[in-house]
Each structure stands twice: as C-alpha cells, then as structure tokens.
Amino acid sequence: MLWMRIKYRLGLLYKTVLFKLGFGKLLLKDRYGERILVYHGIDEVGETKYNSRFISKVFFEEFIKHITTHYNVISLDDFYQKKFKKDTLNIALTFDDGYLNNYKYAVPILEKYNVPACFYITTIHEKAPYLWADFLDLVSYHTKKKEVILERNLYQKNDKNEFIWNGISMKNVAKALPYDVLKMIYEIFKDDWESLPPKKYEDYWMLMNAQQIKEIADNPLFTIGAHGETHASLVDIPVEEAKKEILLSKQQLEKICEQPITEFAFPFGYYNQELADYCEEIGFERLLLVDYNTKKDTKNEASQHRFVMNPYISMEQQLACLLKGSYF
Numbered sequence: 001m002l003w004m005r006i007k008y009r010l011g012l013l014y015k016t017v018l019f020k021l022g023f024g025k026l027l028l029k030d031r032y033g034e035r036i037l038v039y040h041g042i043d044e045v046g047e048t049k050y051n052s053r054f055i056s057k058v059f060f061e062e063f064i065k066h067i068t069t070h071y072n073v074i075s076l077d078d079f080y081q082k083k084f085k086k087d088t089l090n091i092a093l094t095f096d097d098g099y100l101n102n103y104k105y106a107v108p109i110l111e112k113y114n115v116p117a118c119f120y121i122t123t124i125h126e127k128a129p130y131l132w133a134d135f136l137d138l139v140s141y142h143t144k145k146k147e148v149i150l151e152r153n154l155y156q157k158n159d160k161n162e163f164i165w166n167g168i169s170m171k172n173v174a175k176a177l178p179y180d181v182l183k184m185i186y187e188i189f190k191d192d193w194e195s196l197p198p199k200k201y202e203d204y205w206m207l208m209n210a211q212q213i214k215e216i217a218d219n220p221l222f223t224i225g226a227h228g229e230t231h232a233s234l235v236d237i238p239v240e241e242a243k244k245e246i247l248l249s250k251q252q253l254e255k256i257c258e259q260p261i262t263e264f265a266f267p268f269g270y271y272n273q274e275l276a277d278y279c280e281e282i283g284f285e286r287l288l289l290v291d292y293n294t295k296k297d298t299k300n301e302a303s304q305h306r307f308v309m310n311p312y313i314s315m316e317q318q319l320a321c322l323l324k325g326s327y328f
C-alpha cells in the first residue's frame, strides 16, 4: 500500500516536471482518445475543508485555457456523434448538481473561451435551496454538537467532522432517505444552519433557481440534463421511488427550460440495468455515468462514463491524469 502511494506520488512529480519544462506534449503521445469531464462546484478559492467538490475559478480558467489551446474541446452532441479529431485528446465538459456557483463563475469563463458544456440539474431547488450532502457538510463542520439522534440512532461526531452511527456517516445514510426524514435532519441542525452567515457560504451550497437554469438552457453553448429530484442514490431507494425521481426531474426541467430534456446523469454515478432501461423508455437518449458497472454496459451507445476532476492536485498533475484517463 505504502509503495503504491509512493509510486503514485513519484509519478505525479515526474509528470509535473515534464509539464513545467514544456514537454507536456510528450505525455500526450499514445494517450489520444476521448474524455467527458465532470465538475461539481467552482468557487473563489477552491475550498476543500467541507468536501472535495469545489475547484477555484482561477484554476478552472487556467485549465480551460490549456485544454482549448492544446486539445480538441467539443460539445457533448459532437462527442456522441463521434466527431473526434485524431492524434489529440477530445474533451467534452459536464457539470453535476446545478450549483449557483456554476452560473456565477463557470458560465462566464466557458463563454469567454467559447466552450460548450452540459449542466445536470437536481430539481430539489423547488423544495430546498441546497443538497442534503452540502447541508450536512456545512453544519457538521460548524456545529458545536457532539452527538445527535436521527430515527432513534445516536450519531457521534468524529475528528473528520462527520456524524457516525454504527460505522456509517449520516451523509451516507441520507443518500437513501425519503424527503420526510431528510426534513428531520434539517430540524436537528436548524439553529446551526441559521447561524451560518448566508452570503459567505453561498458558494458551497446554493443551487440555481428556475430563471438561472432557463438562462443557461437558452444559451446555444449549453445544454441542460436531469440529475434526479433529491439527489438520492437511485439504486439504494425502492425502485418505484427511483423511477419517480427520474421522471419528475425530467418533467420539472422541461417545464423550466421549455424544451425536451434528453440527458440524464445518475447521482453519484450509481445505476443499474432496470433504471437505465427506464430512462431510455421515458425518452432519455444519453445516460451519463461515472464508471461502467459491467463490460457489457460499455457497448450501450447511450451511456458514457466520465472523468471526475480532482481539487487536490496541481494543474500539471490533473492534466497528466486526464491524459492517462485515470488517477492511478
């Protein structure tokens, strides 16, 4: 394990040096191909104390500048139609969850460099302006509470600022909870949530509203796709509930955007065959994953795996891993 970690670090260091010396192109050799990238949040500074979902706008712009200069950045439409260039890396960009920070920071940069992107929106914004994972990340970090009770289970705060019961974090439990129980989490931490200065933390939780989503949908550079209603893990809730989530998020977005919504990104990338079939049945033509469950799934033209961006490494390291198509 230790040797693997040393090898990984040394590999990153070697690649950083190559890039710094201007030999980054050497790494592209034999690394041609296609990647769909996934971003979540873009913020001012690339804050990682709450979670690993935020990348700074400066880093983001630098990265966009680099990939538009050196590689072939294309729309997801072109990606699906396999309009790839040979001898380079073909890249399409996607953003999951529907954060307001996408609208605030990412959209202007994408417009500046004329980069197409797809935004996969969680439609919970009609019920609450945040995702439960972000709510929990923020209150868990700031609260003075050491233990809380949810559904008769005692959760204790660990040194990573997570509330744990029976070895599982509340954040993980929340992935499969119905909305009524999620509201109980809100009640538990209501006072902590209300004492956060809202403006200061807005970048770490606030979702786009209907008007902002519509504005993105109307921009010819961008498309909107669905990402579930409550961001529940669809494979961990009853299948009928999961189908409802998928259908509802499609219908809500079609109403907001006044256009058909034909792309679906599975929350957390978790999917199964039944849900994938259901998505196609109700009119989704593209299914965005993180990793394929099985080899067979790689043959389904509708589904594509995606490369998740990492806020903990330098741009050179990120590029090197992107070229390789993996972090290891």
Ligand SMILES: [Zn+2]
Binding pocket: 096, 097, 227, 231, 266, 267, 268
């Ligand atoms: Zn998501």
